Amino acid sequence: MERKKQYYTAITTRLLLAFFCLSVLPIVCFAWIMKDSVEETNIIKLKELATSTTEHRAEVISLFLQDKINLLVTLVSLYPQDFFFDPHNVERLFLSINHQGDFVDLQVIDVSGKQHAYVGPYRSKIAGKMYQDVPWFTETLISGVHVSDLFTGYRDTPHFVVAVTDPLKSYVLRATINSSMFNALLHSAQLGPQGDAFIVNRHGALQTPSLQGKTELSETERRLISSDSPSTSLITSTDIYTARWIAKGQWLLCLRANILDSLGYYLRLRDRILLTVIVISLLSMAAATMISLALSRTIERADKEYAALSLQFVQVEKMATIGRLAAGIAHEINNPLQMIGSQAEWIGEILPDEDANLVKNMGEYTKAVEQIKHHVKRAGAITHRLLGFSRKLASQKEKVNVNDLITETVSFVEHEAGHCGITIAETLAANLPLIMTDGPQLQQVFLNLLNNAMDAAGHGGRVEICTRFRGNSELVVEFADNGPGVKPEYIKQIFDPFFTTKDPGKGTGLGLYISYDIIRKLGGAITVENKKSGGALFTVSLPVSSYGEQG
Amino acid sequence: MKEFNVLVVDDEEEFRDLTVKILAKRGVNAQGAENGREALEILEHSRTDVVLLDVKMPEMDGIETLRRIRNLKPLVEVVLLTGHASVESGIEGMKLGAFDYLMKPIEIETLLEKLGDAYEKKRLHQEKIEKALLKKHMSMPS
Numbered sequence: 001m002e003r004k005k006q007y008y009t010a011i012t013t014r015l016l017l018a019f020f021c022l023s024v025l026p027i028v029c030f031a032w033i034m035k036d037s038v039e040e041t042n043i044i045k046l047k048e049l050a051t052s053t054t055e056h057r058a059e060v061i062s063l064f065l066q067d068k069i070n071l072l073v074t075l076v077s078l079y080p081q082d083f084f085f086d087p088h089n090v091e092r093l094f095l096s097i098n099h100q101g102d103f104v105d106l107q108v109i110d111v112s113g114k115q116h117a118y119v120g121p122y123r124s125k126i127a128g129k130m131y132q133d134v135p136w137f138t139e140t141l142i143s144g145v146h147v148s149d150l151f152t153g154y155r156d157t158p159h160f161v162v163a164v165t166d167p168l169k170s171y172v173l174r175a176t177i178n179s180s181m182f183n184a185l186l187h188s189a190q191l192g193p194q195g196d197a198f199i200v201n202r203h204g205a206l207q208t209p210s211l212q213g214k215t216e217l218s219e220t221e222r223r224l225i226s227s228d229s230p231s232t233s234l235i236t237s238t239d240i241y242t243a244r245w246i247a248k249g250q251w252l253l254c255l256r257a258n259i260l261d262s263l264g265y266y267l268r269l270r271d272r273i274l275l276t277v278i279v280i281s282l283l284s285m286a287a288a289t290m291i292s293l294a295l296s297r298t299i300e301r302a303d304k305e306y307a308a309l310s311l312q313f314v315q316v317e318k319m320a321t322i323g324r325l326a327a328g329i330a331h332e333i334n335n336p337l338q339m340i341g342s343q344a345e346w347i348g349e350i351l352p353d354e355d356a357n358l359v360k361n362m363g364e365y366t367k368a369v370e371q372i373k374h375h376v377k378r379a380g381a382i383t384h385r386l387l388g389f390s391r392k393l394a395s396q397k398e399k400v401n402v403n404d405l406i407t408e409t410v411s412f413v414e415h416e417a418g419h420c421g422i423t424i425a426e427t428l429a430a431n432l433p434l435i436m437t438d439g440p441q442l443q444q445v446f447l448n449l450l451n452n453a454m455d456a457a458g459h460g461g462r463v464e465i466c467t468r469f470r471g472n473s474e475l476v477v478e479f480a481d482n483g484p485g486v487k488p489e490y491i492k493q494i495f496d497p498f499f500t501t502k503d504p505g506k507g508t509g510l511g512l513y514i515s516y517d518i519i520r521k522l523g524g525a526i527t528v529e530n531k532k533s534g535g536a537l538f539t540v541s542l543p544v545s546s547y548g549e550q551g
Numbered sequence: 552m553k554e555f556n557v558l559v560v561d562d563e564e565e566f567r568d569l570t571v572k573i574l575a576k577r578g579v580n581a582q583g584a585e586n587g588r589e590a591l592e593i594l595e596h597s598r599t600d601v602v603l604l605d606v607k608m609p610e611m612d613g614i615e616t617l618r619r620i621r622n623l624k625p626l627v628e629v630v631l632l633t634g635h636a637s638v639e640s641g642i643e644g645m646k647l648g649a650f651d652y653l654m655k656p657i658e659i660e661t662l663l664e665k666l667g668d669a670y671e672k673k674r675l676h677q678e679k680i681e682k683a684l685l686k687k688h689m690s691m692p693s
Contacts, residue, residue: 334634335563337656342569345659349576373658380656387654 004303012296019288024281031277035270042266043235043259050191050242050257051233057189057197058231058244058253064102064185065162065247069145071097072164072173081170084108090117104159104176111170113137120176122155129154131172140165140172147247149201160207183208186253192261199251200225207251225252322497323517330383337376337383344372386510399434400442402475402542406465409446413454420459424450427466435475436545441518445526448511449479449538455502456483456536470541479538485530494528555670556580556598560590560616561605561632570603573659579666587611587619594624601650601669603662606633606640614640617647626677628669632657 075093076084083089085108094106105120113132131137136148140163148161163174189197190211199207204217204225217225224232224243231244240257260267348369356362410424417424453463464480486494493499495516500509519526524542531537557579561567567583574581582597584590586608593599602620606613617629631644634655641652650669653662 331634334655335566338634339565339569341656341658342566342573346569346573349573349659376656377658384654 004300008296008300011299012292015292015295016285016288019292020285023284023288027277027280027284031273034273038266038270039263042263043240046191046257046259046262047233047235047240047242049262050240050255051231053189053191054231054242054244054253054255057186057255058246061182061185061199061253062246064182065147068102068162068175068177069147069164072162072175073145076164076166076173081166084171084173085110085116087117087119091119094119100181102178102181104178107174107176109137109172109174111141111172116171122157125156126154136161136163136174137172140174141169144169147250149205149250150207179208186211189253189255191255191257194258194261196256197254199246199253201251202249221254221256224254322513326386326497330386333379334383337379341373341376341380344369344376348373382510397436397438400437400439401432401434402442402467402477403428403432405439405443406446406467406477409443409450410465412447413450417454417463420454420461422454422457422460423462424454425462425464427464429466429468432467432469432475433544435542437522437542438518442522442542445515445518445540446477448515449540452511453479453481453483453536453538456485457481458483469544473544475542475544477540477542479540480531480535482533482535485534486528486536488530491528495526554578554580555600555666555674556582557666558582558584558590558593558599558602560584560587560602560608560613562586562608563605570662574663574666577659577663579663587613587616590616591619591623594620594627599624599627600673601666602627602629603666604629604631604649606631606644614643614647617644617649621648626673626680628673630665630669 075097079089079093090106090108094103097103098106105118105122107115107120107126108117109115109131113130113134115126115129115131118126134153136146136151139148140146144165144167146161146163148163150158150160152158159176159179161174161176163172165172186197186199186208194212196210196212196214198210198214200217200221201207202225204222206215206217220234220236220239220241224234224241227243231242233243234241238259240259241254242257243252243254245251246253347365351362351365351369354362359365406426406428410426414424450463450465454461457463462482464478466478466480468476468478470476490499490501495512496509497513498509499513516526519540519542522542524540526541527539529537529539557574559567559570559574559581561570561583562585564585567585571581571583582593584593588611590602590604594602604613604616604620608616611619613631613633617631620627620629628650629644629648631641631649631652632655633640633652644652650672651665653665
């Protein structure tokens with residue numbers, strides 16, 4: 001039993017495994033590949049976008065700066081030195097070039113560092129200041145054109161300047177770039193809400209404010225600065241960085257795009273796919289579990305049915321073998337019985353011829369002959385029953401009212417029952433259908449069972465006979481007694497031939513065997529069990545054919 | 552009981568002889584035959600009313616013998632006897648016109664009764680035929 005259970009469990013497990021491999025696994029694999037490749041594609045796309053944005057912005061910023069430098073250079077070449085040293089001229093000049101608001105102020109300083117003209121909001125703060133030691137000023141005098149890093153200067157506000165000097169390097173024309181105008185050039189470089197764009201110098205100082213409000217550079221961003229190639233890119237687990245050197249390698253335009261930002265749509269899609277995959281997997285596993293269990297249960301049931309069937313088959317086979325054996329033995333015994341009988345007859349025939357006076361025990365001989373004849377007859381009755389039992393003659397079927405048959409059978413034994421004080425109670429269902437069966441044979445079965453029940457019940461006992469209709473296709477007759485019941489170890493053999501618990505000479509052990517065979521041939525079944533209240537219960541069930549009428 | 556002639560056909564000598572002896576003692580003219588061929592020979596040459604025939608015999612079995620007896624002497628009645636309950640052969644025997652079918656062991660009283668009945672049937676049958684013949688002769692005197 002335990003091994004069988006393990007076997008069915010193994011079947012279930014194997015089926016589940018197969019279902020899992022065939023349904024859930026492919027879906028999961030597919031989803032996994034989808035997830036990875038879509039993510040990868042997205043990152044590549046994002047990197048391309050970031051790179052092109054950086055290129056574009058770098059170009060715009062370079063153009064902007066170049067434009068300012070060109071303007072200043074043009075001014076220097078257009079007007080003589082004296083023109084710039086007059087503040088009124090510079091004021092007019094500032095107004096005419098600054099209609100876009102790109103400049104904050106315009107300043108003219110001579111080569112000694114003394115300022116000659118200033119147009120702008122910080123006049124009071126820088127008035128009288130000397131510039132000969134200011135780094136951007138010396139740098140401008142050296143290279144002629146200079147774009148400064150962001151610095152605070154005299155005005156206490158971070159700003160950067162574009163400065164040019166005349167070809168003779170006698171004075172410096174300087175303009176402060178409007179930071180908000182310049183910074184605005186980077187706004188359109190922001191990719192996604194978490195994205196950032198800013199400019200740093202070679203020392204890592206921010207030249208434009210970070211769009212995310214950062215003040216310190218991250219490790220990755222510092223690595224970008226250390227790169228020498230004109231444009232670089234870096235991909236970390238969360239961000240994509242692209243950078244490009246601008247303003248002749250003075251500044252680095254950095255762009256950071258957050259992967260999660262750009263993956264937003266994809267992530268929603270991925271979540272939906274994952275959810276779908278989980279739901280499908282769960283559903284298919286549930287279905288697979290159900291199917292597997294159902295299948296293994298079906299197999300189990302089929303196995304059980306098969307086992308029961310083969311058990312039944314073995315029983316039928318056993319009975320048939322016993323039948324053939326019994327017939328063979330009966331036949332072989334009949335001939336010697338005939339001879340014994342005939343010899344006894346012969347003695348009986350010639351005995352009267354003897355002189356009664358000479359034969360002392362004449363009476364005894366006669367009696368012995370009669371006894372022999374009697375016992376031969378008895379033995380013959382047994383062999384005839386055995387032979388009759390094993391014959392294959394199809395039984396004659398007719399319409400039989402089972403209730404009437406029982407009443408009639410009971411009447412056979414009423415006298416004996418009364419003698420022994422046995423009560424026979426009949427509980428017969430009304431409206432039993434007539435059944436097509438062999439009446440006399442069925443009566444023999446009833447008589448057998450009734451006799452057995454009476455034997456079991458004994459003096460003053462009680463026998464109950466009950467008929468009923470079961471499940472529309474079966475008629476059931478029960479014989480119950482209040483005797484000692486059948487010992488459990490006998491239940492299996494009770495229908496075997498020559499099995500008897502009665503005293504020797506009282507029973508042949510054939511009654512139940514023959515009953516079993518008759519009922520089986522009539523298409524019914526006979527079973528025995530012990531009642532809980534004590535005593536044996538024999539149940540005969542008979543098929544009711546479809547054309548049976550209500551009787 | 553009227554005297555009549557019985558032929559006992561059985562391959563078992565002991566049974567055959569004993570039955571013949573007992574029948575003779577009861578005043579029945581009985582003789583035995585060991586097998587079908589011998590039985591047919593006896594039937595041919597001597598007067599027999601009833602044949603007690605064992606179904607199971609070597610060489611020619613009871614059924615075959617019965618068939619030949621019916622051909623040879625249609626009026627002779629045959630009682631089949633067997634130790635076997637093969638109902639098929641019993642039915643076949645009855646179809647072929649056997650008077651009855653008995654199963655061993657059989658008591659001598661029962662046997663005598665059956666043989667007597669068979670003889671009675673044969674006698675009545677024969678009488679009818681004789682009467683018919685008589686009528687025929689009377690209506691057509693030669």
